[in-house]
Amino acid sequence: MTKLTLMSSLALALVLTACGDKDAASDGKLSGEPIAAVPAPAGTNWSDMVKPTADGGFVMGNPDAPIKIVEFASLTCSHCAEFSEKGFxxxxxxxxxxxxxxxxxxxxxxDPLDMTAALLARCGGAEPFFPLSDQLFGYQPTLFEKAQGLGEAGYKAALESPANERFVKLGEATGLVEFVMQRGIAEDQAKQCLADAKNAEKLAENVQKAGTAYEIEGTPTFIMNGQKLDNVSAWPALEAKLREAGA
Incomplete structure (x- = not known):
């Protein structure tokens, strides 16, 4: 149920995919031999180097890093927010x-709130994506409170708006537009990103493809070097996998 056309018909159902533990197919093991550190270019940190990926994400770090971690995360998932706070x-x-x-x-x-937040997280491009996503995770309690304040009728009315209006209305009603404005995204820019129905559809398509390719049943889901990690949804388990791989 990831197509935008289906999402727009939701009322107050805020969870389409489970948020939490899930089974997985592989442990993504490497040789386990210790890996030598690689210095970043002078005057920089590897984490400062962020770029978009062909699969619709944003990646930070050494492009030649031998260990490549991918996290599939929802900005309305409490377990993802916990990882952002305690693990990231x-x-x-x-x-x-x-x-x-x-x-x-x-x-x-x-869910539609997740789509609204994701469109705004991506609105400024690569450079602010990670810090803005981290702050949006922290905004979850307020986001949910404001969404509940809309009531079922108000929430449904926003979702039944034209495709180029529904996420703008949700963003304004839940304070998300104001939230990103306070963090460097201009109001007009934020609304333009939320009105981009084609971009929203692309995000929904990416979810469908990833869900099929990796059999994703919940968030966060972690991928190491192309393999979904088994029963890894929190930082201690992920760090253990990194150490096993030689990081």
């Missing part, structure tokens, strides 16, 4: 900045 800083500072690991975040859209 260590992953970035200890592993990505060592040059041994690259980290790609791909939005895995679960």
């Amino acid at each position: 800083p260590s992953l970035r500072d200890k592993y990505v900045n060592s040059g041994k690991v690259s980290f790609e975040l791909r939005n895995y859209i679960r």
Whole structure:
């Protein structure tokens, strides 16, 4: 149920895909031999190097890092927010900045609020994507409170608006537009991103493709070097996998 046309018919159902633990197909093991650190170019950190990917995500780190981690995350998933708070800083500072690991975040859209937040997280391009996503995870409690304040009728009315209006209305009603404006995204720019129905459809298509390719049943889901990690949805388990792989 990831197509935008289906998402637009939802009422107050805020969860399309489970948020939490799930089974997986592979453990993504490497040789386990210790990997040498790779210094970043002078005056930089590897985590400062961020670019979009062909698969619709954003990746930070050494492009030649031998360990490549991909996280499929939902901006309305509490477990994803927990990883952002408790795991991402260590992953970035200890592993990505060592040059041994690259980290790609791909939005895995679960619901219309998630789509609204994802469109805004991506609105400024590569440079602000990771810090803005991190802050949007922290905004979850307020987002849910404001969404509930709309009531079923208000929420449904926004979703039944034309495709180029529905996420603008949700963004304004939930405070998301104001939130990103306070973090450097101009109001006109934010609304333009939310009105981009083709981009929203592309995000929904990416979710469908990823769900099929990796059999994703919940978020966060982590991929290591192309293999979905088994029963890894929190930082301690992911760090253990990184250590096993030699990071």
